[in-house]
Amino acid sequence: MRKILIPSDLTDISENALRLAMDMPETFNAEIYLVNFTKHPLGESFAVTGDVDKKYVNEDNVYAISLVKRYYKQLAELATRYSTETRPIHYKIYDSVLKKGVTKFVKENDIDLIIMGTSGEESAEEFFSGNHTEQVIEVATCPVISIKENYKKGDLSKIVLGLSTERDRKDNFLKATNYLNDLAESLNAEIEIVNVVDPGKDSKIEREKELSEFASKFDLRNYTISVVPYHDKEKGLINFASERNAGLLAVFTHAEDGFFRILRSSLSEHLSMHSETPVVTINLHNI
Incomplete structure (x- = not known):
């Protein structure tokens, strides 16, 4: 960096x-x-x-x-x-x-x-274009860190990565993990991969195996893995990062520009609005 x-x-x-x-x-x-x-x-x-x-x-x-x-x-x-x-x-x-x-x-x-x-708010006028931070995330060719009003310095040696292994043909996971590795190395930080699952519905062992295979395939370095049962993915990630006093909460996104943004719900958008931990967003379609 x-x-x-x-x-x-x-x-x-x-x-x-x-x-x-x-x-x-x-x-x-x-x-x-x-x-x-x-x-x-x-x-x-x-x-x-x-x-x-x-x-x-x-x-x-x-x-x-x-x-x-x-x-x-x-x-x-x-x-x-x-x-x-x-x-x-x-x-x-x-x-x-x-x-x-x-x-x-x-x-x-x-x-x-x-x-x-970011204010963490989106007016009716901004609905089709997104708030300023989301507009930048939609077009950014590098990682974007969004930070809310009540910023307090966390432990920057800890980065929580909220990860889903789902992908589409435009996703560039290898470059995304390279960016995240670079960021972590610049901060002397460890990456904690977190996947939030429905309580009682998903196999923790199977999910840990998927995450481990993903990290190995895309050369993610210096990481640990946690599978967290929680009924709400957004709140599960926010709570986990807060409990760890993580300096950053990272996510990969498929955020789209223009009209298509209203056709899909973006977890990164919700996190940047609600997380008190600064959120690192890497747009898989732009990098």
């Missing part, structure tokens, strides 16, 4: 993403990019100098220029507050709306990980 993107709308919730990045141990030696995604008329030079060329100043742009200058100042203050000598923070205003901007920024800068805050 060499480069981390933190999309920021300059709220307290998005600041939690920066806190998590700085809570990661020194072994997690990655560059941090703190970026606000806002459409503006000022060009890329503004992100470097903070100056505004007179040609951009007209009646239509006065408000936009004022807003971007304020955002830029706030980003600078955040970066200064959290930066250290060994872990500087790059910051900029990126001329794009969030979803398209993140996609372009990740590609242009070879980003390995996205960390972003």
Whole structure:
């Protein structure tokens, strides 16, 4: 993990993403990019100098220029507050709306990980497109960590992986496990594979065998396996991660962009909304 993107709308919730990045141990030696995604008329030079060329100043742009200058100042203050000598923070205003901007920024800068805050809510207006975090998960070509308002640092040497062995032809499990291995090694963390089963209905021994074969096939490293009986998969995973004081709860997802998102229920979406443990989501269809 060499480069981390933190999309920021300059709220307290998005600041939690920066806190998590700085809570990661020194072994997690990655560059941090703190970026606000806002459409503006000022060009890329503004992100470097903070100056505004007179040609951009007209009646239509006065408000936009004022807003971007304020955002830029706030980003600078955040970066200064959290930066250290060994872990500087790059910051900029990126001329794009969030979803398209993140996609372009990740590609242009070879980003390995996205960390972003989420309110855990979805308005009626967002139903078809998803909340901001879910929109990013749907298009992200790298892992996304979502973090809620009540963030408390857990034990980052523990990653709980909620795993189902079901797959479809577009799933890239090998690359997903490579990402997770990389993340775990950067944190000096152990992965605990967890599968939540219906109490009294599923064979624990058979499920453990399936999970072990899966981990071996896709080269998952430094892991243990737990099969947990619980009537609700989402709550079972959340409770397990909380009881372990895990620093991260990881899931692989089939999250789809656009209209198809309303045709399938995404466990990753529910977890990012309800889990107090930060959730690592790796989209099997995009990586």
